[in-house]
Amino acid sequence: MKESLGTTGLILNEPLLWEKGKKGRSGFSLPRRDVESCPLAPELTGEGPDFPDLSEVDVVRHYTRLSQWNFGVDTGMYPLGSCTMKYSPKTNETQAGRPGFTGAHPLLPAGLCQGILRMMFELELYLAEITGMDAATLQPAAGAHGELAGMLLIHGFHRKKGNKRSKIIVPDTAHGTNPASVALCGYRPVPVKSNEQGILSVEAIFDVMDDDTAGIMITNPNTLGLFEENSRKIAEVIHGRGGLVYCDGANMNAVMGVVKMGAIGVDVMHLNLHKTFSTPHGGGGPGSGPVCVKKHLEPFLPVPRVVEENGRYVLSDDYPESIGKLQAFHGSVGVIIKAYSYIRSMGPENLKKASQLAVLNANYIKERLKGVLHLAYDRPCMHECVFSDKHQIDDHITTLDMAKRLMDYGFHPPTVYFPLVVDGAIMMEPTETESKEELDQYIEALKAIVNEAKDDPNLLHGAPNKCKVKRLDETLAARKPCLAG
Amino acid sequence: MHYLPHTAEDIESMLQAVGVEHLDDLFSTVPEDCRLQEGLDLPEALTEWELDEHMAALSNEMAVSPEYRVFMGAGSYEHFIPASVSYLLNRSEFVTSYTPYQPEMSQGTLQAIYEYQTLVARLLGMEVATASHYDGATALAESLLMAVRITGQRKVAVSSLIHPLYRRVVKTYFEPTGYEVLELPYLNTGLTDLSGLDEMDGLAAVAVQSPNFFGCIEDLKAVGEKAHDKDALFVSSFTEALAYGLLINPGSSGADIVCGEGQSLGIPRSFGGPALGMLATGKKYMRKLPGRLVGQTKDLDGKRGFVLTLATREQHIRREKATSNICTNNSLCALAAAMYMASVGGSGIRELALLNHDKAEYLKAQLKKEGFTIPFDSPTFNEFVVEFPPGFEATYARLLKKNTVPGLSLAPYYPELANHYLLCVTETRSKEDMDALVREVRS
Amino acid sequence: MKEIDELNLPDDIRYAEDHEWARLEGNKVTVGLDDYAQDQLGDIVFVELPRVGDTFKQSEEFTTVESVKAVCECYLPVGGEIIAVNSELEESPELMNESPYDKGWMVEVNPTDPSEMESLMTNVQCLEKLKGAK
Known part of the structure; x- marks a missing residue:
């Protein structure tokens, strides 16, 4: 086995911001005062916030040290299932950082912002093409925001038809955001179980679909990393009773250029630009969750929409049936530019290749680890595969222990305890940007950990050992919440 | 393609390990009638240098400082x-990490967000602040829904001097819920007319913005008193966070929930996004908050550390009963704001x-x-x-x-x-x- | 987690299907979560108690109990009015783990119909059911 990636470099301690600094220091070049001072009524003025005063060097060292306690895709493999932590190309950052984009006011007259409007218009077309849909909106700020937009579109559609429907079908493998988005839109989620193969059966849907059900939310490929093979027939059942099909496209990265969701019965879907289209996740966002729709839902899309008029682009509010607005302005434009830049860099063939290699990488891991860890569903997977701690239970080793130990080997752990349908789930998504050598080393690390589980379980219970901190007490944090210093 | 590391030889040996012949065979579980026969109709790939040229041309069609x-x-x-903020914010350990689900490997993000929550709480005069929301408008919508949850009332009164686009977002969020949004008109002084509140009953919240959309500074104390007289929560919104460097903060004026936009604090305008939704409240409502929260704790050795906490409010645990559907928020924007507040x-x-x-x-x-x-x-x-x-x-x-x-x-x-x-x-x-x-x- | 034979299920109280326990003393019923439930939940971090004076029917949800990564809805084993809540749980929810039948009690109820106690399981029945499920 190769030498382990995990090691302990010199990591520096760093106090909290307000534990350092001194009154009188400053980390900011105060702009010139070229006007007279003009006092404001004292009853309106406050004391000013109690911020520490730090020098620029203080601030730079503070955040540099903090950054070194973090692990990103640029540091190493980050196989967090369902989160698609693929490499984020650096040119995307350069493009989004151009001053013409970063400095643009969102309410500029259209004539003064043609560059961004054109980019947005084209990206909508690209996303519609990739998904096989007819139109798109870039306004939703993240995947869950896209789900909400989708539910609002479905709600708008049924309202116009004069149907008051109250339920949405949500499979048990769904992300938690799905039922939460359904509820936020005033619908009641109706759970449906996946079958023994880990996918939805037509019969199960047939049994719950009725005239009070507005539609279904279906993640495809699903969170077990499996393609919903019956999706076409399921769509027929839903449409047959007047419902609509929403596709959670969080896993679209598996099937670009392979499946067009619009061609298999999907009416509306969202994409996560921060997953499929390589924009970085920033330690928790910003993301971007565009929504693509078929013609019959287009009138309900949020406003304003970018419209082309004789080669010029304008923003139009003229959509009386629109659901309204999801954000004050036009969405996460800084993120949108990166996705646009990615699609232009990749072109159609490489997008398809990316999906193929993502699926190849996941199947390779699945095959090489299936004798080592318990594989929840032994069938060909898409972009991710789900194992569990079933073989380790007798050694009193849990998924969490193995995940923590993986850190010591220099890998970010996979997603754990999700999806809920697999007890002790370990969900691995390598993405297409990991090379065979990386995968091999990751596989060897997991094999070593499984052996340690038998020979020296304390190594796992005490893990991680090489991070900035040891295992953290989440119970204490929740029992005695301390959310501000 | 230089983002894809696989050589032909790698692909060959990996396919063999998987037990299939061609890349297309990996998709055997996708029914034939679901598979795309033709290629995607997208522009051909650009080189990095062609892309530079293309994007520079688009960027040049924008009206920005210093020319404008x-x-x-x-x-x-x-x-x-400050250049230091932009520079630090580009550190890839921050940029290319995910939500800090594994705290031992994400202490940088976690401590930084804990510090952000603290600075925001201090700026707004509140006890706790969330890790971030999408923007000021969605933070307002979520605040009003939070007030509905806390009070059990179904109506909110919203000043007509709250940013018109924020009010449209609130309307969009409220439309399918059956909750009602009542609008308070404005006076010729440029402040919200509160007199209509006397006629309104069963209010979950009274919301104003200060400085309001006309730029005028509202009398927050008066709004708070009036709201509390009606047993409603006082929701105080803002679009210009920098104002609280000078103005009396909403917390000391009696606000129950403060929400708004943090873009002013070190975040470029970028045509309106990504932005930074800020949301803060008192300790007594912290378990009703939507969105992520970072809390302080200890590790096995008793050393200080930070984790995502009070997660039982959230969608991944409580599903349809969660306080919000939010998952990915705008963490990197919060980090920018923290760096900016620390610098200034x-x-x-x-x-x-x-x-x-x-x-x-x-x-x-x-x-x-x-x-x-x-x-x-x-x-x-x-x-x-x-x-x-x-x-x-x-x-x-x-x-x-x-x-x-x-x-x-x-x-x-x-x-x-x-x-x-x-x-x-x-x-x-x-x-x-x-x-x-x-x-x-x-x- | 505990093996079934490690569970402490006292014989002076009755058990509901969802592992709430009920102890009838005079005219009041004390309610808590049993050893099995607290063990399954793990470290309890928060209890949202009802208000004194609230009334619930038998098997109606009266509170939620939270661990770090789970939420458990609790159903009142006998219907009636809440006459006392264990406010110590607000500061020290761990009492429900450490002392489920004593210091970790949740509420006291003035039962509408004390005979509802008869519909609950004895400790022997509860144990049998757990074994059956296993």
Whole structure:
């Protein structure tokens, strides 16, 4: 086995911001005062916030040290299932950082912002093409925001038809955001179980679909990393009773250029630009969750929409049936530019290749680890595969222990305890940007950990050992919440 | 393609390990009638250098500083951002990590967000703040839904001087829920008219914005008292976070929930996004908060560390009963704001806020001197409304050609305010810029 | 987690299907979560108690109990009015783990119909059911 990636470099301690600094220091070049001072009524003025005063060097060292306690895709493999932590190309950052984009006011007259409007218009077309849909909106700020937009579109559609429907079908493998988005839109989620193969059966849907059900939310490929093979027939059942099909496209990265969701019965879907289209996740966002729709839902899309008029682009509010607005302005434009830049860099063939290699990488891991860890569903997977701690239970080793130990080997752990349908789930998504050598080393690390589980379980219970901190007490944090210093 | 590391040989041996012959065979579980037969109709791949050229051309078609002088705020503000903030924010350990689900490997993000929550709580005078929301508008919508959850009431009263686009977002969120949004009109002083509240019952919240959309500073104490008289929560919104470097904060004026936009704190405008939704409240409501929270704890050795906490409020655990559907938020924007607040510091933010106020007052006085009407006489921070003479559209168009954007026309949002414009002056506008603007609008 | 034979299920109280326990003393019923439930939940971090004076029917949800990564809805084993809540749980929810039948009690109820106690399981029945499920 190769030498382990995990090691302990010199990591520096760093106090909290307000534990350092001194009154009188400053980390900011105060702009010139070229006007007279003009006092404001004292009853309106406050004391000013109690911020520490730090020098620029203080601030730079503070955040540099903090950054070194973090692990990103640029540091190493980050196989967090369902989160698609693929490499984020650096040119995307350069493009989004151009001053013409970063400095643009969102309410500029259209004539003064043609560059961004054109980019947005084209990206909508690209996303519609990739998904096989007819139109798109870039306004939703993240995947869950896209789900909400989708539910609002479905709600708008049924309202116009004069149907008051109250339920949405949500499979048990769904992300938690799905039922939460359904509820936020005033619908009641109706759970449906996946079958023994880990996918939805037509019969199960047939049994719950009725005239009070507005539609279904279906993640495809699903969170077990499996393609919903019956999706076409399921769509027929839903449409047959007047419902609509929403596709959670969080896993679209598996099937670009392979499946067009619009061609298999999907009416509306969202994409996560921060997953499929390589924009970085920033330690928790910003993301971007565009929504693509078929013609019959287009009138309900949020406003304003970018419209082309004789080669010029304008923003139009003229959509009386629109659901309204999801954000004050036009969405996460800084993120949108990166996705646009990615699609232009990749072109159609490489997008398809990316999906193929993502699926190849996941199947390779699945095959090489299936004798080592318990594989929840032994069938060909898409972009991710789900194992569990079933073989380790007798050694009193849990998924969490193995995940923590993986850190010591220099890998970010996979997603754990999700999806809920697999007890002790370990969900691995390598993405297409990991090379065979990386995968091999990751596989060897997991094999070593499984052996340690038998020979020296304390190594796992005490893990991680090489991070900035040891295992953290989440119970204490929740029992005695301390959310501000 | 240089983002894809696989050689032909790698692919070959991996396919063998998987037990299939071709890449296409990996998709055997996708039924034949679901598979795409033709290729995607997208433009061919560009090289990095071709992309540079293409994007530079698009970027050059945008009206931005320093070539353009934009006197427009209205929820998106031009402020100087120190190079140190932009530089630090680009550190890839921050940029390329995910939500800190594994705290031992994410202490950088976690401590930084804990510090952010603390600084925001101090800025707004509240006890706890969330890790971030999408923008000020969605933070307002989530705050109002939170008030509905806490009080069990189904109506909210919202000032007509809250940013019109924020109110549209609230309307969108509320539309399918059956909860009602009532609007409070405005007075000719430029402040919210609270008298209508007397007639309203069963309110979950009373919401105002300060400085409001006309730039005027609301009497938050009075709003709070009135809201509490009606057993409603007082929700205080804002679009210009920098104002609280100078103004009395909403927390000490009795606000129960404070929400707004943090873009002013070190985040480029980027055509409106990504932005930074801020949301803060008191400890007694912390378990009702939507969104992520970072808390302090200890590790096995007793050392200080940070984790995501109170997760049982959230969708991944409580599913349809969660306090919100939010998952990915705007963490990196929160980090930028924290870096900015740390750089400017307590002394600096006050100086900077004063400078914004004083510059806006200068322009206001110059315009007044030239005979233009300032219709609302309440004190303002860095934005104010001017009434120009009828036919000002022609002047506006002429100024655009001269690379100046003289504010935002209010007529599309308030039809009764024809010829009224909302002007904004921050520290980035010099006295010369303002004098030039006055000369131009006069002629 | 505990093996079934490690569970402490006292014989002076009755058990509901969802592992709430009920102890009838005079005219009041004390309610808590049993050893099995607290063990399954793990470290309890928060209890949202009802208000004194609230009334619930038998098997109606009266509170939620939270661990770090789970939420458990609790159903009142006998219907009636809440006459006392264990406010110590607000500061020290761990009492429900450490002392499920004593210091970790949740509420006291003035039962509408004390005979509802008869519909609950004895400790022997509860144990049998757990074994059956296993």
